[in-house]
Amino acid sequence: MGSTESFFDQREEKESYGSNLGFYLVFGLFVHLYSIPNIFFVYINDTWRLFAIVLYVSYLIISVGFAYVVSYHLSSYERLKTYLQGIPACLWSMAAxxxxxxxxxxxxxxxxxxxxxxxWIQIFLIVFTWIKWIPFRIRELAGKAVTIALGAFFMFHLAGAFNSTKGAGIYVFLFGEDAAVALIWPGWALFFSLFWTRVMMVAGIDLYITPEERAQMMAEEKAREEASIRKVSEEMLSSGRYLEYGELEYPDESYREKGSKTFENVLFLYVENGVRHFSRMKFDPPKEMILYKEHGQWYCQTSGQEPEPVLLPEWTIQREEVLHEFEDDKRAYLKRAIRDRLQVPYFVELPDDIDESRIDRYE
Structure with missing residues (x-):
């Protein structure tokens, strides 16, 4: 049994290495794209060309190395793994x-x-957002300012580049015809550089949030969610039908219990023998809820409670067969949970051939 599990673990690690290496190579698209002109077309002298070659080769090397580290040594450190996957591609892309x-x-x-x-300003902004003793709100404000600048520059450059090659347009008016044409491609390079600057700023802002700041953010987010909770429709309210029926917005995963005037979020898990299983996350720990059809009427039943009739959206009823193609059965759901390291509710029972130690549980 142990050797079998070891075999599957090694197989998963190899598959993970391949996917992580592919991620580095794909996420480094701008390194590949801009290294081509840097090496073959646009270079000031041979020193610059050599630097471009070193930059490109070094990215290929760190892709192989980091993919190995992430796959074989950091499989349990999701946050660190995310940073090691994203930051190298950002840095090398900006350099290229x-x-x-x-x-x-x-x-x-x-x-x-x-x-x-x-x-230099972009580098300063990146460093600024990575300094943890600067209050989170100030760093977040700087990030939002860069987002606004990024959008504004995109619109400005798009308008400026338009018709520049024909001797017309905003750039020709502002900078002259020769400069207008010369600024088109460097302008797009500046735009993409700003984009990666913003990504790096997001990483720095997220990395150095204090527990107090994170708690405040979560409280504000919860307040926004509560303010945006969808209420029962006026028709249901005025007719009193909300007292007779619950409502399940599936596949949108929003549920209103019979008699309640607000909706809550539920999580679809899997379908088994025609019965759909959900997790009601408002409970602590979450409770299982099933959706089934009986004598033409849909019912939801939460663990420990009586079944109640529910109304489904017309779209869901008409296209129920289509939904089957996108729904996992229990075994497929558990395999996906193992592969993607998803957390599985405690109430989901495992088949005998699936090792409990390979499942991440949450309560």
Whole structure:
């Protein structure tokens, strides 16, 4: 039994390594795209070309190395694994993009200097959001400002690049025809650099949130959720039908208990023998709820409670057969939970051939 489990663990690690390596290579798309012109077309001298080659080769090397570390040594450290997956791609992408932007403006030293100064500002903003003693709200405000700047620059550059090659457009009016054409591709490089700057800022903001700040954020989020809780419709309320029927918005996973005037979130788990199983997460610990049809009427039954008639959306009733294609049975659900390290409610019983130690439980 132990050797069998070891075999499956090794197989999962190999599959995980392949998927993680693929993630690094795909997520580093901008490293690949911008390394091509950096190496073959746009370079100031051979030193810059050598730097571009080293940059590209080093990313391939760290992709292999980090994929190995993440797959074989950090499988239980989800947060650290996420950072090690994202940050290298961000850093190398920014390096490749800005290497292109600086070189592409070699014939326009003024705009090249402006580009470099903007790059220094981006680096400052990244460092700023990674300094943990700066209050979270200030760092978050800086991140929002960059988001606004990113959107504004996208619209401005899109408008500026339009018709620049034809001797018209905003850039031609502001900078002249030669500069307008030269700014098109470096401008897109600056946009993508700003995008990765924002991603890096998000990582820094999230990493250094104090427990008190996180608790405050959760409280504010809960307050927003409570304010946005969908209420029972006026028709149901005025007719009194809300006292006779519950409502289940499936597959939207929103449920209103019979007699209640508000909806709650539920989590669909799996379907077995035509019965759909959900988790009612408002309870502590969560309770199991099933959905089934009997004599043409749909019923929901929560563990420890009597079944109650529920109304389903017309779309769900008409396309119930279509939904079957996207619903896991119990075994498929548990296999997916093991593969993706999803947490499984305590009330889900496991088949004899699935080891309890491989399941992450939550109560």
């Amino acid at each position: 993009i800005n290497l292109y932007g600086i070189q592409a403006l070699i014939d326009h030293p003024f705009y090249q200097e402006v580009y470099i100064n903007l790059l």
